[in-house]
Amino acid sequence: MRNRRSGLRIMARLIGLVKPLAGFMALAVLLGVVGFLCAISVTVLGSAALLRALDGAALLAGKIFVCLGVFAVARGLLHYGEQACNHYIAFKLLALIRDKVFAALRRLAPARLECRDKGDLISMITSDIELLEVFYAHTISPICIAILTSAVMLVFFGRMHPLFALVALLAYLTVGAAVPLLSARFVRRDGMAYRDGAGAFSGFLLDTLRGLGETLRYGDQNRRREEMNRRCDRLNEAGRRLKRAEGHIAAVTDTVILFFSFVMLLCGLALAGAGKVDFDGVLLSTVGMMSSFGPVAALSGLTGNLTHTLAAGDRVLSILEEAPVVEEIKNGKDISFDGMACENITFAYEESPVLRDFSVQLPETGIIGITGKSGAGKSTALRLLMRFWDPDRGRVTMSGEDLRRINTDSLRQNQSLVTQETVLFHDTIAANILVGRQNASREQVVQAAKMAAIHDFILTLPKGYDTDVGELGDLLSDGEKQRIGLARAFLSDAPMLLLDEPTSNLDSLNEGRILAVLDRVRSKKSIVLVSHRPSTKGIADRSCTVSFGRKS
Amino acid sequence: MIKTKLIGLVRRSRGAIALVVLSQWVRLAANIVMVTAVAGALRTLAGGETLSGKLLLLLLAAGVLAAAVRYGCDVFASNISFRVSARVKKELRGRMYEKLTRLGSSYSEKLRTSEILQVFVEGVDQLEIYFGKYLPQFFYSMLAPVTLFVLLSFVSLRAAVLLLVCVPLIPLSIVAVQKIAKRLLANYWGKYTDLGDTFLENLQGLTTLKIYRADGEKHRVMNEKAEAFRKITMRVLTMQLNSVTVMDIIAYGGSAAGVIVAVKEVIEGRLDFSGAFLIIMLAADFFLPLRALGSFFHVAMNGMAASDKLFAILETEEEPGGTRSVEDETPSISVEQLSFSYDGSRKALNNLSLSVPAGGFAAIVGESGCGKSTLAAVLNGTRRGYNGSVKLGSKEIRDVSEESLNRFVTTVGCGSHLFGGTVRENLQIARPEATEDEMIDALRQVRLWAYLSTQKGLDTVLSPAGANFSGGQRQRLALARALLHDTPVYLFDEATSNIDPESERDILSVIRRAAGKRTVLMITHRLENAVGADKIFVLGDGTLLEEGSHAQLLAQKGVYAKMYFSQRELEKFARKGEGADA
Numbered sequence A: 001m002r003n004r005r006s007g008l009r010i011m012a013r014l015i016g017l018v019k020p021l022a023g024f025m026a027l028a029v030l031l032g033v034v035g036f037l038c039a040i041s042v043t044v045l046g047s048a049a050l051l052r053a054l055d056g057a058a059l060l061a062g063k064i065f066v067c068l069g070v071f072a073v074a075r076g077l078l079h080y081g082e083q084a085c086n087h088y089i090a091f092k093l094l095a096l097i098r099d100k101v102f103a104a105l106r107r108l109a110p111a112r113l114e115c116r117d118k119g120d121l122i123s124m125i126t127s128d129i130e131l132l133e134v135f136y137a138h139t140i141s142p143i144c145i146a147i148l149t150s151a152v153m154l155v156f157f158g159r160m161h162p163l164f165a166l167v168a169l170l171a172y173l174t175v176g177a178a179v180p181l182l183s184a185r186f187v188r189r190d191g192m193a194y195r196d197g198a199g200a201f202s203g204f205l206l207d208t209l210r211g212l213g214e215t216l217r218y219g220d221q222n223r224r225r226e227e228m229n230r231r232c233d234r235l236n237e238a239g240r241r242l243k244r245a246e247g248h249i250a251a252v253t254d255t256v257i258l259f260f261s262f263v264m265l266l267c268g269l270a271l272a273g274a275g276k277v278d279f280d281g282v283l284l285s286t287v288g289m290m291s292s293f294g295p296v297a298a299l300s301g302l303t304g305n306l307t308h309t310l311a312a313g314d315r316v317l318s319i320l321e322e323a324p325v326v327e328e329i330k331n332g333k334d335i336s337f338d339g340m341a342c343e344n345i346t347f348a349y350e351e352s353p354v355l356r357d358f359s360v361q362l363p364e365t366g367i368i369g370i371t372g373k374s375g376a377g378k379s380t381a382l383r384l385l386m387r388f389w390d391p392d393r394g395r396v397t398m399s400g401e402d403l404r405r406i407n408t409d410s411l412r413q414n415q416s417l418v419t420q421e422t423v424l425f426h427d428t429i430a431a432n433i434l435v436g437r438q439n440a441s442r443e444q445v446v447q448a449a450k451m452a453a454i455h456d457f458i459l460t461l462p463k464g465y466d467t468d469v470g471e472l473g474d475l476l477s478d479g480e481k482q483r484i485g486l487a488r489a490f491l492s493d494a495p496m497l498l499l500d501e502p503t504s505n506l507d508s509l510n511e512g513r514i515l516a517v518l519d520r521v522r523s524k525k526s527i528v529l530v531s532h533r534p535s536t537k538g539i540a541d542r543s544c545t546v547s548f549g550r551k552s
Numbered sequence B: 001m002i003k004t005k006l007i008g009l010v011r012r013s014r015g016a017i018a019l020v021v022l023s024q025w026v027r028l029a030a031n032i033v034m035v036t037a038v039a040g041a042l043r044t045l046a047g048g049e050t051l052s053g054k055l056l057l058l059l060l061a062a063g064v065l066a067a068a069v070r071y072g073c074d075v076f077a078s079n080i081s082f083r084v085s086a087r088v089k090k091e092l093r094g095r096m097y098e099k100l101t102r103l104g105s106s107y108s109e110k111l112r113t114s115e116i117l118q119v120f121v122e123g124v125d126q127l128e129i130y131f132g133k134y135l136p137q138f139f140y141s142m143l144a145p146v147t148l149f150v151l152l153s154f155v156s157l158r159a160a161v162l163l164l165v166c167v168p169l170i171p172l173s174i175v176a177v178q179k180i181a182k183r184l185l186a187n188y189w190g191k192y193t194d195l196g197d198t199f200l201e202n203l204q205g206l207t208t209l210k211i212y213r214a215d216g217e218k219h220r221v222m223n224e225k226a227e228a229f230r231k232i233t234m235r236v237l238t239m240q241l242n243s244v245t246v247m248d249i250i251a252y253g254g255s256a257a258g259v260i261v262a263v264k265e266v267i268e269g270r271l272d273f274s275g276a277f278l279i280i281m282l283a284a285d286f287f288l289p290l291r292a293l294g295s296f297f298h299v300a301m302n303g304m305a306a307s308d309k310l311f312a313i314l315e316t317e318e319e320p321g322g323t324r325s326v327e328d329e330t331p332s333i334s335v336e337q338l339s340f341s342y343d344g345s346r347k348a349l350n351n352l353s354l355s356v357p358a359g360g361f362a363a364i365v366g367e368s369g370c371g372k373s374t375l376a377a378v379l380n381g382t383r384r385g386y387n388g389s390v391k392l393g394s395k396e397i398r399d400v401s402e403e404s405l406n407r408f409v410t411t412v413g414c415g416s417h418l419f420g421g422t423v424r425e426n427l428q429i430a431r432p433e434a435t436e437d438e439m440i441d442a443l444r445q446v447r448l449w450a451y452l453s454t455q456k457g458l459d460t461v462l463s464p465a466g467a468n469f470s471g472g473q474r475q476r477l478a479l480a481r482a483l484l485h486d487t488p489v490y491l492f493d494e495a496t497s498n499i500d501p502e503s504e505r506d507i508l509s510v511i512r513r514a515a516g517k518r519t520v521l522m523i524t525h526r527l528e529n530a531v532g533a534d535k536i537f538v539l540g541d542g543t544l545l546e547e548g549s550h551a552q553l554l555a556q557k558g559v560y561a562k563m564y565f566s567q568r569e570l571e572k573f574a575r576k577g578e579g580a581d582a
Helices: A007-017 A019-055 A058-108 A118-160 A162-210 A212-217 A221-273 A279-291 A303-321 A378-385 A408-413 A429-434 A442-451 A455-460 A469-475 A478-492 A508-521 A535-539 B004-009 B011-046 B053-110 B113-153 B157-166 B169-204 B206-211 B215-267 B273-314 B372-379 B402-408 B423-428 B436-445 B449-454 B471-485 B501-515 B550-556 B559-581
Strands: A340-349 A352-362 A366-371 A393-398 A415-418 A496-500 A526-530 A542-547 B333-341 B347-356 B361-365 B387-392 B409-412 B489-493 B519-524 B535-540 B543-548
Touching: A007 A118, A007 A303, A019 A058, A019 A118, A019 A279, A019 B215, A019 B273, A058 A118, A058 A303, A058 B169, A058 B206, A058 B215, A118 A162, A118 A279, A118 A303, A118 B169, A162 A212, A162 A221, A162 A279, A162 B053, A162 B113, A212 A221, A212 B053, A212 B402, A221 A279, A221 B011, A221 B053, A279 B011, A279 B273, A340 A378, A352 A366, A352 A378, A352 A393, A352 A542, A366 A378, A366 A535, A378 A496, A378 A526, A408 A415, A415 A478, A415 B206, A429 A442, A429 A478, A442 A455, A442 A478, A442 A508, A478 A508, A496 A508, A508 A526, A508 A535, A508 B501, A508 B559, A535 B559, B004 B011, B004 B113, B004 B273, B011 B053, B011 B113, B011 B273, B053 B113, B053 B273, B113 B157, B113 B273, B157 B215, B157 B273, B169 B206, B169 B215, B169 B273, B206 B215, B215 B273, B333 B372, B347 B372, B347 B535, B347 B543, B361 B372, B372 B489, B372 B519, B402 B409, B409 B471, B423 B436, B423 B471, B436 B449, B436 B471, B471 B501, B489 B501, B501 B519, B535 B550, B535 B559, B543 B550, B543 B559, B550 B559
Parallel strands: A366 A526, A366 A542, A415 A496, A496 A526, B361 B519, B361 B535, B409 B489, B489 B519
Antiparallel strands: A340 A352, A340 A393, B333 B347, B333 B387, B535 B543
8 A cells, every 4th residue: 555645735636637738727816816806896896986975976886887887887797708717627626537547548558457456546646536527626726716816805904904904814715714614523423434335326226127017017016115214214314413513504604704704893893993994995895795705605515525535646646656567578579379378477466475486388279277266276277378467476478589679569469357246348349359359341241250159149139330339228139249259359369368267158059159169260260268167177188286386 | 578377387396496486585584674774874974973882883784784694584584495406306206216117017118117107307407496396496586686676766867767777788699699508508418428338438448458559540530529528519609608607797787877977866966975875886686687597597407407307207197007906826828819000100010829828837938039029028917909809818918907917917127127225125025924934935935045144144235236246146136025025926037137047047947937837928039948948839920930949840841940050059068068167
């Protein structure tokens, strides 16, 4: 585990990430500040005009009227500009961060994504990125705007009397910082409980509907409905607590604003009584105070999420900064396939040893089975053959050359892989097979599908090869998915085919179909079949068993 | 801007919504009192006098009173509005669920499952803002300007009229812009979620992509799509921003105009200081409620869109279900000249006739698309719009009530849904009153108990959809649940596909044991599984091709025999390995 960064360092690093957008962010802040000042001036200038009118200076009042009109319209346009900039930044950023994270993961994969908590990692990254978007687009600029606008107002108050500025400073700090920070601590637990509860309840609702068919079949709908109501009530109870707390916080903010407005008025009265300021000062300070809380009040909702955002930022930064387990090789040798070998390799994930002194020869053609109990290191051996990791001791060779000296591109060109579950993309069947070789022709795709014994099935689909797999849903069985994976591997035309538990989720007929395909290509390819199933032995020319880090 | 249908749904909450509006109104009144007090104090000062202690006290009292009232109103309104939205959400979900149960297991025929899911979970949540915030604000934003108008008309009629006239411009501008934005928005929302999905999918498939060196290309396409989408979104947003800008200009321009008129009246000597001050400080309050309404509007829009779908679901026509009951203790199954079509033209089942005697064990086999699963759906009552006759005992299935059918027939499919919760809770779905011994016995029969007893037994927890169990374990548990249901007829629809061969064997032996006492119909694409059946029906293109026992069919040397031997050939390798192992 790396050292945790401090909150400030995370923020600084995160802001550094978006240098290309710094100009837009500055513009958004500028427009925001001027916009707020315009809004404030409508009341303040109105009061000034009133003072002139009372003095009988109608001409001066007329000029102020013009300013009032200009500011009112400007406020609308400036707000538009600020919002446009903010949204521009938000959407640019979302794309930018995704791009950066995906690029980093491309560098780190496959090793980084082959860990046990892959699913968690992926969903975590996805939601982290969304949280960061909120941080950039809706956190940074409001804070800057609040600070700058308030600073301008402090100058305004200070020119009338320093005491006014002091009161205003206290007011802004209380509303913009003290209340939100204190209240965030106050509602954090309730907020978390409610969010978790709401997430769990959504999950329950989803589960309820997905299982509606079963519920109806077993006539269990009334019990389910009661359970739904019970859970809903429980969640509402947590929600009620949270909303009550939030209501109090909003009311406290409001009261604080009122309190400081009155303090300002009383200060003005006291100073006027002492002859330190005139009536203009009293009126303008009070009106200025009352109408300038907008920017700081906007900050009150932000702090609740800040801890989450920082944690998300920390995780994303870790990914961006992480070094890959194996560096890609670019200036090594290109190679043509002539068999592979593991020579006395020993390997451990961090501290837990997986393979010890493992050796195996893989000839140019034929099927080699690697069997063993789950956790014995079968899949690890396969991953070492593909150089997801380098062995700690010993060496893995292709055509007699150490993998560490072969160009990664050349290595990949010689290998194809079918895993326990074939990942299908939301695209057509043809496009999914084309992943194996993107520039292949339609005939080559069909040829690969025929080799994988899936061609006939594809022809029965509504649009044949152009059927979208997303629209098929459950129509595609696991056996068919695996055979699409095989077609993908065949299309790549690599001389080596590595299979990691390709049939562990299939019934014996579907397993038979896969094995029959392998049997047909055994004279053309070097096939490595990793499986815990005894059937592997039936098809392999030779098999070796991995057990507790030893080959037997 | 408001949906009467939605309000009609929640009659009971009308009072509560009125209370929220009232509390906001009281808050406004407190504000007015406070501003008036400040205006009074300032007037005294402007007249060159100093404030007397009594006046100062009065000013402070007004401030404290206003603070207290505002505090109370804020808390009260937020509590009530939460209660309203919570109640509405609960009620709507309840109604939807009841509607779906009334539609019965054929609900998926009439409604798209993905749509129901979306409305049921997210859609209803989106209505929270509509009921909790938008509706009260809607009424308040009409009440506030009128109140202020009445009050300020005593101070300066000209200013008050001017302010009031500007107010309706805001909703008009929102509606105008929204008409255009709505169309655009609906189009692009789908694309947005699509982009997130693409990112997720590319991450999930990254290993595959990298191995085939397709990651660079996918990365490029993803960025391109994101950029194109961003541009379109900006266009939609610009449109929404236009409405915000128009609102802002009207709100601030209106206030400024009010202020200018007030000051002019002072110059002309028709208004004194305190009146002008009152107008300056309260002018913005004419517009603020409507501006807030505008900002809720975008969120409320989503809720209203969801409500359209919700009503569509609630108004789906219910077909009168059957009312009769199955009477035979162990009914037979007889299918005569059965035809069925999903789309009205292509026939999934065509003139099919077959029969299974009471207590018999029959299998239905055929290649995928031959109509096997459609037959299962007709037999368990999911599809009732068939032609011909399908009888359970002496009763036509079409006329049998869903409840009675469910007490006689249990269906086990290939992807039976398991619920999040404990193993016990999942089993109780089939029989709430089952004893622990009965549950354990069922689990023993499917050979799952050995595993579960190393976990927490009946209290072992499943994640939703049983995601933490393997495919084989899920299917065993689903089978145990089906066994607890203990009905005279069992329908196994590909109950052993997509699971490992060990589980397949165990499940098959349970099916065969069940066959002795009950009428069992097994649908399978793997002919080996059907070998022990009394009778095997071979389907092709929705019609019956062959029937007979395994031995008879092999002797016929027809479709069945050909399929059987080709499947054996395929399974040869698997068996070879197992033989070597044994």
